[in-house]
Amino acid sequence: MEEKDKVNQTPESCDSNCSTCAHAGNCSSQPQDMIEKTNDFNDIKKVIAVVSGKGGVGKSMVTSLMAVTMKRLGYKTSILDADVTGPSIPKAFGITEKASANDLGIFPVRTKTDIGTMSVNNLLENDTDPVIWRGPVIAGAVKQFWTDVLWGEVDYLFVDMPPGTGDVPLTVFQSLPVDGIIVVTSPQELVSMIVAKAVKMAEMMDIPVLGIVENMSYFKCPDCGKEIKIFGDSNIDKIAEEHDLEVLGRLPINPQLASLCDQGMIESFEGDWLEKAAKKLEEMK
DSSP states (O other), rough: OHHHHHHOOOOOGOSOGGGGGGTTSSSSSOOOOOOOOOOOOEEEEEEEEOOOOOSSOHHHHHHHHHHHHHHHHEEEEEEEEOOOOSSOOHHHHHHOOOEEEEEEEEEEEEEEEEEEOOGGTTTTSSTTTTOOOHHHHHHHHHHHHHHOOOEEEEEEEEOOOOOOSSHHHHHHHHSSSOOOEEEEOOSSSTTHHHHHHHHHHHTTTTTOEEEEEEEEOOOOOTOOEEEEEETTTTTTTHHHHHHOOOOEOOOOOHHHHHHHHTEEEEEEOOTTTTHHHHHHTTTTT
């Protein structure tokens, strides 16, 4: 391209060579940094998004267990509940307290073991009130959970994402400095396609996928100890290999875990199913 053409270059004729373009520095085609700045009083070291391609696979359960597991290892953890229309985090931790605020920002509601949480249910008058908001409003609320909440010093902030690849996941990936993604799946055959969608979105947003956690992997008979594959043989290892990912854990169908969530006592769980996932996060530091 001749020099005069570079001066008169239009978006349609752009050759993506910004170093030789007369409009460099004032061009809408250049990638823009959309990361939002968190509150000045925050010191958040790692942001981990927990995602799933579809609902009902136990994403919020894994988010809760990861926060508790890392807390037990001595780290300061918090949970940003980005699943605005289906918030589960307050229920799992037995939180009924509403969030408070001052001129500096919103205070996260803390659990029994001092895990910081922020969910739309911490702001609603009644926990059962539905959130009937359009996508941009929901995305804006999630963004405010990052910019306006006084998280303080946090080693790992876990973001409990809504299922799928819609407005909120896009907002989180563009607005928050996400350091890695954990994909939660279940053993059904359909999962391979669902995982592929989540992984491809992460790749498009240039965010590393840390690995896969399979929930409802098996049921352990309380009488004989035999592991029964309720949903048939898992394809998780094959799926992980196809995408060059690690399997970070396999969670059983465990009535006790479900009961602890219902009672708001998830911090009392016993089990080492996510030990490998915890080590993966520690390696990031």
